[in-house]
Amino acid sequence: MLKLFNTLTGRQEVFEPIELKTVRMYVCGVTVYDYCHIGHARSALVFDVLRRHLEYSGYAVTFVKNFTDVDDKIIKRANEQGVSCDAVTAKYIQAYHEDMGKLGIRAATEEPRATEHIDDIIRLTERLVGKELAYVVDGDVYFEVAKYPEYGRLSKRRLEDLQAGARVDVDERKHHPMDFAIWKSSKPGEPAWESPWGPGRPGWHIECSAMSIRHLGETFDIHGGGMDLIFPHHENEIAQSCGATGKEFARYWIHNGFVQINKEKMSKSLGNFFTIREIFEKSEWPEEVTGEILRFFLLSTHYHGPLDFSDQALKEAKQALNGFYDLFKRLEEWESQGSVNTAAAKAIERCRQRFRAAMDDDFNTPAAIAELQMFRGEINKLLDRGLSSEARKEVREEFQALGGILGLFQLNRWQFNPMRDLRASDSLSAGLGESETMQSVPSDNDIEQKIQDRNAARVLKDFKRADEIRRELAALGITIEDKPDGTSRWKR
Numbered sequence: 001m002l003k004l005f006n007t008l009t010g011r012q013e014v015f016e017p018i019e020l021k022t023v024r025m026y027v028c029g030v031t032v033y034d035y036c037h038i039g040h041a042r043s044a045l046v047f048d049v050l051r052r053h054l055e056y057s058g059y060a061v062t063f064v065k066n067f068t069d070v071d072d073k074i075i076k077r078a079n080e081q082g083v084s085c086d087a088v089t090a091k092y093i094q095a096y097h098e099d100m101g102k103l104g105i106r107a108a109t110e111e112p113r114a115t116e117h118i119d120d121i122i123r124l125t126e127r128l129v130g131k132e133l134a135y136v137v138d139g140d141v142y143f144e145v146a147k148y149p150e151y152g153r154l155s156k157r158r159l160e161d162l163q164a165g166a167r168v169d170v171d172e173r174k175h176h177p178m179d180f181a182i183w184k185s186s187k188p189g190e191p192a193w194e195s196p197w198g199p200g201r202p203g204w205h206i207e208c209s210a211m212s213i214r215h216l217g218e219t220f221d222i223h224g225g226g227m228d229l230i231f232p233h234h235e236n237e238i239a240q241s242c243g244a245t246g247k248e249f250a251r252y253w254i255h256n257g258f259v260q261i262n263k264e265k266m267s268k269s270l271g272n273f274f275t276i277r278e279i280f281e282k283s284e285w286p287e288e289v290t291g292e293i294l295r296f297f298l299l300s301t302h303y304h305g306p307l308d309f310s311d312q313a314l315k316e317a318k319q320a321l322n323g324f325y326d327l328f329k330r331l332e333e334w335e336s337q338g339s340v341n342t343a344a345a346k347a348i349e350r351c352r353q354r355f356r357a358a359m360d361d362d363f364n365t366p367a368a369i370a371e372l373q374m375f376r377g378e379i380n381k382l383l384d385r386g387l388s389s390e391a392r393k394e395v396r397e398e399f400q401a402l403g404g405i406l407g408l409f410q411l412n413r414w415q416f417n418p419m420r421d422l423r424a425s426d427s428l429s430a431g432l433g434e435s436e437t438m439q440s441v442p443s444d445n446d447i448e449q450k451i452q453d454r455n456a457a458r459v460l461k462d463f464k465r466a467d468e469i470r471r472e473l474a475a476l477g478i479t480i481e482d483k484p485d486g487t488s489r490w491k492r
Contacts, residue, residue: 002057002360004222005304007230007253008154012362015252017221023059024220025051026212026250028229029111031068032092033077035275036099038309039259039266043226045295045407046256046303048105050224052405053359064215065108066208067093069115070191070201085191089113094470094480099276101474102291104407110215114207116463118193121202121210125183125195127244134240137173139185139198143205145178148239154253155231180236182206205236209249213241223250227257256303262310274309292408293318299365299406320373324409327376328399330383331392340382341391347382348398351375355402365406372402442476451480451488 002015017023027047030040047065054061068074069089078085097107114121125141128134133147145151151159162178181203186192192199202210212220218241225234234253241249258265261272274282279289297317301307351371358367379387379395387395403409442450454469470480473490480490 002054003362004252004254005362006251007255008250010156013252017059018219018251021059023054023061023222024216025054025061025063025222025224026208026216026220027063027065027108027223028208028225028233029065029067030092030096031071031073032089032096033071033073034092035095035277037266037273037275038279039226041099041103041276041294042259042298042303042307043224043256044100044105045103045298047224047254049299049365049406050222050254050363051106052407053363056405057360061109062216063108064110064112064212066211067096067111067113068204068207069093069113071204075190079189091481093467095277097467097471097474098479102280103276103295104291104410107471110464111467112211112215113463114202114211115191116461117207117211117214118202120214121206122183122193122195124206124210124213124240124244128182128240131243133243134182135175136197139200140173140181141183141197142174142179143182143236143240143243144175145180145239146176148243150242151178151239152235154235154238157231157235178232180205180232182240205233206240208233209237209241209244212250213245218245218249219247220250222252222254224254224256227255230255257306260306260308263308266309289314289318293321295407296321296369299408300369302362302364302366304362320369321408324372324376324399327380328396328409330380331396340385341388344379344382344387344391344395347375347378348394351378352398352402355405359405368402368406372399375399442478447473447478447490451490454480455488 003012004015005012025047027043030036036044047063051061051063067089070085074085074088078088081088125134128143129136129141132144134141134143145159152162159176159178182205183195183197184200184203185197186199186201191201193201212223223234223237238249260266261270261274264270264272266273276294279294280291282289293314294317297309297313298307300313300317351374354371355368358364358371361367375398383392399409450469450473454466457463457465457469473480478490480488
C-alpha cells in the first residue's frame with residue numbers, strides 16, 4: 001500500500017488515484033536560461049524514481065514536466081548575448097536533456113513549453129477576469145488573492161500576515177501586495193503575443209496551471225517540485241486553478257528538500273554552487289564522478305529532507321556501487337555446483353518484499369538501498385557455498401529489476417566494473433529508455449537526415465517532434481547545437 005507525504009494536508013496519506021491504476025502527474029520543470037545545477041538534478045531524480053516505482057507497481061503513468069521558455073531571466077540573458085530568446089532557450093533545453101541523460105533521467109511523457117500554450121494561458125486568464133478573480137490595469141492582469149478565501153492553505157500562511165517580498169513585484173496599482181501578475185503588458189524589445197488586454201506575455205505562475213490543465217485535466221493526481229516552489233509558485237497555482245475551475249487542482253502535493261554543500265546552503269555568493277556538468281568535469285574531486293555514482297548519492301538521503309553534497313559523500317557512493325558491481329562480476333564468473341539454491345530463492349523473495357515496503361513508505365530510497373546492500377551480503381556468502389548457474393541468473397535479474405526502480409545497475413557490461421571504467425559521458429541505457437543492448441553507431445548521412453528532419457519540424461513549430469529527434473540522437477551519443485540563424489550543427 002503506497003503512502004505519500006502530502007504537503008497540502010501536512011501528513012502521510014495512502015495514495016488513491018482518481019482513476020484505477022492510472023496516475024496523472026505534473027512536475028514543475030526548469031526556466032531555461034542557464035545550465036542545470038545539483039538542486040535541479042535532485043528534483044528531477046526524485047520524480048523519475050516516483051514514476052518508476054508507480055510503473056513497477058502496475059500504474060499507467062502520464063508524466064508532464066514543463067519548460068519555462070519566456071521569463072525575465074531569459075530576456076536578460078538574450079540581451080546580454082545579443083541573440084534571440086529562442087536561441088537561448090534552445091541551447092539550454094538541449095543542455096538539460098544532455099545532463100539528465102547522463103543521470104539516467106527518463107524524458108517525461110509530455111514536455112510542454114509556455115510559448116506553445118499562449119492560447120491556453122489567455123483562455124484561463126479570461127476565465128479569471130470573467131469571474132472577477134482577476135483585474136486589469138494598463139494591460140497587466142493581476143490575480144486578486146483576497147477573492148480566494150483559501151489562499152495560503154498549501155504553505156500554511158495567512159494572507160493578513162503576508163507582505164510583498166522575494167519574487168513578488170511591489171506595485172502601487174495592486175489591490176493587495178500579494179496580488180500576482182498572470183499577464184504582463186509588453187515592453188520594447190520583449191517577446192509579446194496579442195491578447196484581449198493588449199500585447200504581452202504570461203506571468204510565471206499561470207503557465208503551469210494552463211499546461212497541466214491542458215495535458216492532465218482540471219483535476220489530476222500528483223503535483224511536484226522543490227520545496228522552494230511551495231510559496232509563492234504552487235500557492236498561486238492552486239488559487240488561480242481552483243478559482244477558475246471551481247474544482248480541486250491536484251490531490252497530492254510532493255516536494256523535495258534542498259541541497260547543501262558541505263553543510264552550507266548552496267549559493268553562488270558562497271562559491272559552492274555547482275552545475276551538473278561541472279560535477280562531471282571537475283578535476284579536483286577525489287573520485288571520478290559518473291552518472292550512476294551521482295544518482296546513487298542523490299538517492300542515499302530521503303527526498304523530503306536536506307541533502308548534503310560533499311567529496312566524502314561521492315567517495316562513499318562510488319565505494320558502495322563498486323561493491324555491487326564486484327558481486328555482479330562474481331555472479332558472471334563464479335563456477336560452482338548449486339547446493340544452496342533454496343536459500344538464494346528465499347533471499348530474493350525477502351529482499352523483494354522489504355524493498356517494496358521501503359518504497360511504498362513515501363518512496364524511502366535510503367531504506368530500499370539498505371535492503372539491496374543486505375541482499376548483496378547474503379548472496380556473497382551463498383556464492384562461497386555454491387550456487388547453480390540458474391540461481392545466479394535469477395539473482396542478477398532481481399538486482400536489475402529492483403535496481404531499475406532506482407535507475408541503478410542497468411549498465412549491461414557485467415564482465416568488468418563500470419564504476420571504475422566508465423566515463424561521465426556514458427549514459428545509463430535504461431534511463432534513456434533503450435534496451436539492454438547497445439545501439440549501433442549511426443552514419444554521418446543518417447545523422448544529417450535526422451538534423452534536416454528536426455530543422456523542418458522547428459520551422460513548422462512542431463517542437464514535440466523536434467525534441468523527439470533530439471532525444472533519439474542524444475541516446476546515440478550525438479550532441480546538437482542550435483545556432484541563432486535557425487540551423488543546427490552536431491558532434492559525436
